[in-house]
Amino acid sequence: MIRAEAADLPDDGALKTPDRLSRRASRLLSQLTTRSDRLITEGLALADARKWHYAVLASLQEHGPASQAELSRRSGIYRSDMVGVLNELAERDLVERAPDPDDRRRNIITISARGRIHLRRLDKVLDDLHDELLAPLSPAERDQFVQVLTRLLDHHTGTA
Amino acid sequence: MIRAEAADLPDDGALKTPDRLSRRASRLLSQLTTRSDRLITEGLALADARKWHYAVLASLQEHGPASQAELSRRSGIYRSDMVGVLNELAERDLVERAPDPDDRRRNIITISARGRIHLRRLDKVLDDLHDELLAPLSPAERDQFVQVLTRLLDHHTGTA
DNA sequence: CGAAAACGTTAGTGCGACGAACGTTTATCG
DNA sequence: CGATAAACGTTCGTCGCACTAACGTTTTCG
Numbered sequence: 001m002i003r004a005e006a007a008d009l010p011d012d013g014a015l016k017t018p019d020r021l022s023r024r025a026s027r028l029l030s031q032l033t034t035r036s037d038r039l040i041t042e043g044l045a046l047a048d049a050r051k052w053h054y055a056v057l058a059s060l061q062e063h064g065p066a067s068q069a070e071l072s073r074r075s076g077i078y079r080s081d082m083v084g085v086l087n088e089l090a091e092r093d094l095v096e097r098a099p100d101p102d103d104r105r106r107n108i109i110t111i112s113a114r115g116r117i118h119l120r121r122l123d124k125v126l127d128d129l130h131d132e133l134l135a136p137l138s139p140a141e142r143d144q145f146v147q148v149l150t151r152l153l154d155h156h157t158g159t160a
Numbered sequence: 161m162i163r164a165e166a167a168d169l170p171d172d173g174a175l176k177t178p179d180r181l182s183r184r185a186s187r188l189l190s191q192l193t194t195r196s197d198r199l200i201t202e203g204l205a206l207a208d209a210r211k212w213h214y215a216v217l218a219s220l221q222e223h224g225p226a227s228q229a230e231l232s233r234r235s236g237i238y239r240s241d242m243v244g245v246l247n248e249l250a251e252r253d254l255v256e257r258a259p260d261p262d263d264r265r266r267n268i269i270t271i272s273a274r275g276r277i278h279l280r281r282l283d284k285v286l287d288d289l290h291d292e293l294l295a296p297l298s299p300a301e302r303d304q305f306v307q308v309l310t311r312l313l314d315h316h317t318g319t320a
Numbered sequence: 321c322g323a324a325a326a327c328g329t330t331a332g333t334g335c336g337a338c339g340a341a342c343g344t345t346t347a348t349c350g
Numbered sequence: 351c352g353a354t355a356a357a358c359g360t361t362c363g364t365c366g367c368a369c370t371a372a373c374g375t376t377t378t379c380g
Contacts, residue, residue, distance in 0.1 A: 017234050020283070021218050025290055025302070026200045027211075028309035031236065033193040034368070035316040037336090040186045051187075058181050069358060074177050076191065078338060083360060105345045105358040123180070130185055136315045141308065142185070148297065148305055149188035155296045156195040194337075201366090229327060238369065243329060265327040265376045325378070333370075340363080347356070 043129040052085045057119040060111035067106040203289040212245045217279040220271040227266040
């Protein structure tokens with residue numbers, strides 16, 4: 001698809017962002033993700049939480065207790081970073097970290113009662129934040145958007 | 161040894177990732193952007209380029225020569241980072257950096273003939289990379305996806 | 321004229337994704 | 351059985367990116 005590329009004519013106007021640039025999905029993705037991440041991070045900070053906290057707590061509630069390594073696989077957080085996350089969660093008594101009697105290499109991480117409560121709160125916070133994030137989209141469009149993202153992500157995680 | 165890295169990453173789809181987690185648009189966005197960024201970065205590296213190179217070159221070609229500060233505004237790159245980008249581009253003779261005689265604070269950045277050629281190459285590379293990035297989507301879906309991203313991004317840049 | 325602003329530049333911060341390596345414990349296999 | 355490999359939790363370090371602060375120079379403006 002060859003378009004006529006007008007070389008260098010000084011158009012006028014205010015802020016000129018190149019069209020080719022602003023149409024690139026990769027660029028749109030990273031720009032939007034930057035905003036999204038900031039939105040989420042700041043929103044969660046008001047609830048004394050980070051994105052990772054939610055990921056771990058949600059995983060624990062949905063699939064039950066697990067070792068750190070398994071949590072790492074479930075949530076996509078590197079196990080080197082999982083240590084710190086669990087420290088923070090344990091400090092707040094949101095999870096319990098106990099050695100596995102059947103396999104003394106592992107710790108068994110369990111969500112606590114407080115953790116469950118906290119998770120519910122985070123879920124609400126995230127609902128609101130996503131409402132803001134996806135504000136311009138209708139409910140149907142939001143679903144579709146999520147589905148497209150999922151398809152794309154699946155495609156790139158399955159393929160090495 | 162061989163699977164040393166595979167041990168760190170979720171490598172199959174049979175893993176239990178919490179549903180609530182994988183439905184969050186913010187999470188999908190950041191995960192997908194991570195993959196996308198890596199794809200683009202590695203692809204461009206094969207052409208001895210970085211994302212920012214493309215942004216600057218495209219801006220120069222579309223809107224003509226500009227000062228570093230204006231390039232910064234056009235492309236969203238911070239002017240502190242623009243310095244290094246232009247150094248790299250100038251090293252490769254893709255742009256020319258000359259002091260502005262009318263305003264001795266500024267440099268006037270101009271794309272060179274080699275820069276134009278390089279830009280065409282990068283455009284092709286990026287086309288291919290986006291083909292891979294958006295592989296699961298039909299042409300119509302790709303357009304729609306880009307449009308949705310644009311709407312979302314506009315919403316979050318216009319609103320302070 | 322003097323203060324404020326814009327410019328290019330250097331240095332540095334914070335964070336997230338990721339890798340290397342170590343000691344410990346468990347699994348595997350000849 | 352014993353040796354070797356693997357998995358686990360942990361610590362430390364790297365790299366890239368978004369972003370801020372500050373400084374010297376030049377231009378603009380009240």
